[in-house]
Amino acid sequence: MHKLLERQLRKFFSEQLESRMADKSFSDFCLSIGQAYTSHQDDRELLERALELSSRELNEKNQDLQRARTFAETANKAKSSFLANMSHEMRTPLNAIIGYSELILEEISELNHDEIAVELDKIRTSGNHLLGLINNVLDLAKIESGHMDVNLEEFDIGGLLKETCTILQSQALKNKNKLHYEFESTLPQITSDRGKIKQILINLSGNALKFTKEGEVTLRVFEPEPQKISISIRDSGIGMSPDKLKKLFQPFIQADSDTQKKFGGTGLGLAISAKFAEILDAAITVESKEGDGTQFTLTLNNRVQSEKSKLHKAAHNFLPNPAMRPDTERRVLLIDDDQNAIELMRRFLGRHGFDCISLKSGAQAIEEAIRIQPVAILLDVFMPGMDGWTTLSRLKENAETSGIPVIFTTMTDERSLGLSLGAIDYFTKPIDWSRLASVLKSFERSDCKPKVLITEADFPTKNAFYHFLESIHWQAVEALDTATFQRKISEVKFDLVILDCLNKSIDGMSCMKTLSDCAINQTTPVLCCTNSMNDIDNAELLKGRVKVILTDTQVDTEKIEKSIYEILANQKKVNEI
Amino acid sequence: MTKILLVEDNQMNRDMLSRRLIRRGYEVICAEDGESVAALVESENPGVILMDISLPGIDGLEATRRLRNSEKNNNIPIIALTAHAFESDELEARSAGCNEFETKPIDLERLLAKIEALKGK
Numbered sequence: 001m002h003k004l005l006e007r008q009l010r011k012f013f014s015e016q017l018e019s020r021m022a023d024k025s026f027s028d029f030c031l032s033i034g035q036a037y038t039s040h041q042d043d044r045e046l047l048e049r050a051l052e053l054s055s056r057e058l059n060e061k062n063q064d065l066q067r068a069r070t071f072a073e074t075a076n077k078a079k080s081s082f083l084a085n086m087s088h089e090m091r092t093p094l095n096a097i098i099g100y101s102e103l104i105l106e107e108i109s110e111l112n113h114d115e116i117a118v119e120l121d122k123i124r125t126s127g128n129h130l131l132g133l134i135n136n137v138l139d140l141a142k143i144e145s146g147h148m149d150v151n152l153e154e155f156d157i158g159g160l161l162k163e164t165c166t167i168l169q170s171q172a173l174k175n176k177n178k179l180h181y182e183f184e185s186t187l188p189q190i191t192s193d194r195g196k197i198k199q200i201l202i203n204l205s206g207n208a209l210k211f212t213k214e215g216e217v218t219l220r221v222f223e224p225e226p227q228k229i230s231i232s233i234r235d236s237g238i239g240m241s242p243d244k245l246k247k248l249f250q251p252f253i254q255a256d257s258d259t260q261k262k263f264g265g266t267g268l269g270l271a272i273s274a275k276f277a278e279i280l281d282a283a284i285t286v287e288s289k290e291g292d293g294t295q296f297t298l299t300l301n302n303r304v305q306s307e308k309s310k311l312h313k314a315a316h317n318f319l320p321n322p323a324m325r326p327d328t329e330r331r332v333l334l335i336d337d338d339q340n341a342i343e344l345m346r347r348f349l350g351r352h353g354f355d356c357i358s359l360k361s362g363a364q365a366i367e368e369a370i371r372i373q374p375v376a377i378l379l380d381v382f383m384p385g386m387d388g389w390t391t392l393s394r395l396k397e398n399a400e401t402s403g404i405p406v407i408f409t410t411m412t413d414e415r416s417l418g419l420s421l422g423a424i425d426y427f428t429k430p431i432d433w434s435r436l437a438s439v440l441k442s443f444e445r446s447d448c449k450p451k452v453l454i455t456e457a458d459f460p461t462k463n464a465f466y467h468f469l470e471s472i473h474w475q476a477v478e479a480l481d482t483a484t485f486q487r488k489i490s491e492v493k494f495d496l497v498i499l500d501c502l503n504k505s506i507d508g509m510s511c512m513k514t515l516s517d518c519a520i521n522q523t524t525p526v527l528c529c530t531n532s533m534n535d536i537d538n539a540e541l542l543k544g545r546v547k548v549i550l551t552d553t554q555v556d557t558e559k560i561e562k563s564i565y566e567i568l569a570n571q572k573k574v575n576e577i
Numbered sequence: 578m579t580k581i582l583l584v585e586d587n588q589m590n591r592d593m594l595s596r597r598l599i600r601r602g603y604e605v606i607c608a609e610d611g612e613s614v615a616a617l618v619e620s621e622n623p624g625v626i627l628m629d630i631s632l633p634g635i636d637g638l639e640a641t642r643r644l645r646n647s648e649k650n651n652n653i654p655i656i657a658l659t660a661h662a663f664e665s666d667e668l669e670a671r672s673a674g675c676n677e678f679e680t681k682p683i684d685l686e687r688l689l690a691k692i693e694a695l696k697g698k
Contacts, residue, residue: 087662088631088662089660091662091682092587092590092660092681094681094682095590095593095660095682095683096589097682098683099594099597099682099683099685100589100593102597102685103593103597103600106597106600107600127682131682135662142663149664384652385652386652387676389671389672389676390674393671393672417668417671421668421671421672
């Protein structure tokens with residue numbers, strides 16, 4: 001007990017009671033308080049120890065969890081790459097199995113060996129079934145490892161519905177089903193991944209046709225609410241019980257195991273469709289009653305996918321007023337081996353005030369592009385000499401031409417390939433002239449486009465940047481090594497610098513130093529991608545002009561795009577003040 | 578009659594595909610590796626090359642690049658045939674200089690359509 005308290009109490013007791021009594025009672029009292037105090041102290045220590053133990057335990061558990069998570073992630077990646085390799089290893093023998101069956105089927109068809117033909121056909125069909133399974137498993141693996149790319153484009157959903165029905169017509173006839181589609185002709189265009197939506201529709205309608213006999217399957221497009229679009233697939237087939245509905249979207253699980261025997265299929269179609277829908281900000285719902293048909297509905301939550309389009313508008317508002325370039329500088333380079341196509345293009349572009357220079361093959365494209373500095377290059381695919389794909393790759397590899405927007409104008413419809421190789425847009429002949437005009441208009445003012453210096457060496461990432469920057473009408477300038485970077489920074493005023501310190505040829509420290517010493521780019525915002533804060537000057541960080549994206553593997557384009565918008569928004573605020 | 582150069586290291590696949598192409602009326606010459614491509618192109622002057630990508634030694638991508646960068650015969654149509662089915666594989670083949678890309682197992686009708694579209698270009 002506290003000494004002071006004891007003395008006070010002793011004084012109080014001796015005033016109140018006779019000294020002997022007081023002494024005795026007081027001693028007892030003190031003793032019991034002392035004991036209570038000690039036992040309280042013990043309890044406290046015990047509690048503290050328990051608390052410490054349990055928090056240590058919690059900590060260990062946390063670390064275990066973290067380890068387990070890392071392990072699971074690594075295992076998942078390993079699994080995906082294993083699947084990709086397995087796919088290759090399985091395709092090679094399958095090629096022989098399917099190929100030889102087809103070869104022998106052809107050879108014996110002339111010899112009237114019908115029984116052998118029937119059995120050979122079984123080998124071939126099984127081979128094809130296995131191939132379908134491998135493709136599906138590969139799709140799932142790609143989705144899980146995050147390698148499934150989304151290729152957005154604007155398209156007519158009604159047209160896609162017709163196409164799906166055409167593809168499935170022969171399958172409909174097998175079970176004597178009628179396949180219809182319904183849509184209003186006034187439907188707006190939608191922006192999404194056409195290929196994936198098509199695969200979802202084929203999966204869902206294929207199922208509907210499989211589980212329906214002598215009935216009807218109807219595909220219908222409608223707008224459940226503004227900005228949303230739904231496609232329903234209704235069948236008059238066998239339907240499902242609530243129990244079966246629950247398990248529907250799990251991989252490898254069909255409504256029941258008998259189903260597999262009776263109807264075939266891999267059990268992966270719905271799982272993949274659901275994953276695709278998830279990637280596309282869409283949802284698949286299902287209503288069904290046993291014996292009374294099933295209706296699947298795919299709903300795209302946003303008719304125009306990705307909120308980037310909204311942000312694009314914000315970026316546009318921020319842009320300086322366009323000043324028209326003098327007519328002599330509005331040059332377009334046409335590369336096409338078809339003289340008629342060139343004439344047509346020349347006439348059309350002439351009407352819009354563009355000067356055309358043409359080439360019959362891609363071989364001289366780089367020299368010519370450097371010489372005339374066109375605002376855009378229009379490129380055909382099939383040409384003698386160097387074809388369009390190679391020409392585009394060469395143009396994009398050369399630092400002096402990689403910034404010039406390239407538009408494909410061609411017969412073959414390989415839009416997503418063209419765009420992934422680095423083209424800005426893709427037109428199939430016959431060309432939609434009004435759309436081409438509007439695309440070219442956006443290039444007219446490239447002189448006053450805000451300029452961005454980028455140091456990205458990784459081709460796909462660079463390609464993604466170009467697309468993004470073009471889409472907000474910014475111009476990208478490249479510097480792939482430190483010396484070039486320092487030269488460009490001292491020559492040109494940039495509106496933004498994206499410094500990728502993960503590029504081995506870039507010395508982050510000295511680039512940052514150049515940036516802070518350079519007069520014309522003293523206030524230029526800098527986005528720095530690095531795996532170490534050592535590259536960054538603290539003073540610059542404090543001034544707020546440098547924004548750091550920490551990453552140790554690859555540059556994340558999404559993050560960069562987001563940061564660019566943030567920088568834009570900030571600058572806008574400053575300008576308004 | 579279009580002459581096709583089939584570059585494929587797997588003996589079974591080479592035998593199978595060459596027989597199927599011959600049945601369809603093509604003349605087929607075969608190579609087992611990327612090294613012999615240049616010499617065969619020089620001596621046989623094929624109208625189309627079907628190029629497997631995974632080959633021992635010089636792979637199909639490198640063989641294609643060498644052909645595209647050579648002085649002569651650098652614009653023969655090349656169709657990549659591979660069991661690698663990722664989009665990135667296609668992209669790689671196209672950037673190496675292949676005009677077309679087909680995955681194995683081969684869809685013969687589709688391959689024939691591509692050969693017909695490209696031959697003599």
